[in-house]
Amino acid sequence: xxxxxxxxxxxxxxxxxxxxxxxxxxxxxxxxxxxxxxxxxxxxxxxxxxxxxxxxxxxxxxxxxxxxxxxxxxxxxxxxxxxxxxxxxxxxxxxxxxxxxxxxxxxxxxxxxxxxxxxxxxxxxxxxxxxxxxxxxxxxxxxxxxxxxxxxxxxxxxxxxxxxxxxxx
Numbered sequence: 575x576x577x578x579x580x581x582x583x584x585x586x587x588x589x590x591x592x593x594x595x596x597x598x599x600x601x602x603x604x605x606x607x608x609x610x611x612x613x614x615x616x617x618x619x620x621x622x623x624x625x626x627x628x629x630x631x632x633x634x635x636x637x638x639x640x641x642x643x644x645x646x647x648x649x650x651x652x653x654x655x656x657x658x659x660x661x662x663x664x665x666x667x668x669x670x671x672x673x674x675x676x677x678x679x680x681x682x683x684x685x686x687x688x689x690x691x692x693x694x695x696x697x698x699x700x701x702x703x704x705x706x707x708x709x710x711x712x713x714x715x716x717x718x719x720x721x722x723x724x725x726x727x728x729x730x731x732x733x734x735x736x737x738x739x740x741x742x743x
Contacts, residue, residue: 590736593625597637598741600685605742608689611708612741614715615688617732621725630658634677637684640691642674651687652676663721708739 594616601615622639623631630636634656642648642655655674662671678684692698692715701714709730716726733739 589625589627590620593620594736594738597626597681597685600682602741604685604689607686608693609705610689610692611705611711613708613733613738614712614729615685616738616741617729617736618688618712619685620732620736621728630675631684634675635681635684636676636678637681638688640676640684640687642676645674648676649687649691651683651690652678663723668721708733708742 597619598612598616601612601619604610604615605612619626619637622628623637626632626637630639636652639660640649640652642652645655645657648655654677656677657672658675659670660673660675661668662673663669676684676687678687693702697718698715700717701711704710704714712729712733713726716729719725722728
């Protein structure tokens with residue numbers, strides 16, 4: 575899949591709707607391949623990429639904030655690791671750090687890595703039985719995915735506000 579139009583869509587008004595329209599088919603494909611709720615996939619990509627407008631998503635096509643295991647280990651799908659400033663909240667209080675993030679060839683590769691990571695990492699094993707309940711699923715995923723204690727609530731608010739559960743039906 576080639577998603578050339580994403581940058582152009584985001585430059586027009588209504589970028590939220592344009593972003594959701596662009597990524598929901600990818601999230602639906604991830605659901606088919608990995609049984610991850612499409613609503614959660616879309617909402618996490620919104621939160622992690624600022625609607626596809628963050629530098630990490632525009633320059634590195636990283637829509638989920640995935641870090642590298644080491645500065646030279648991007649994993650099996652990403653191309654390389656690139657240093658970016660970020661904020662970590664563990665240990666508290668939240669503080670700025672530099673971290674190495676994965677850089678992908680395409681948005682599809684970023685979403686595919688998301689599905690692969692959530693279904694193969696032991697960090698998310700407890701969430702997998704909850705895949706039919708998007709809220710419970712993201713609450714379980716968030717325990718290991720993010721250092722922000724409000725992360726799951728933010729994802730759920732996005733799912734509510736933009737009626738993203740419609741993609742799970």
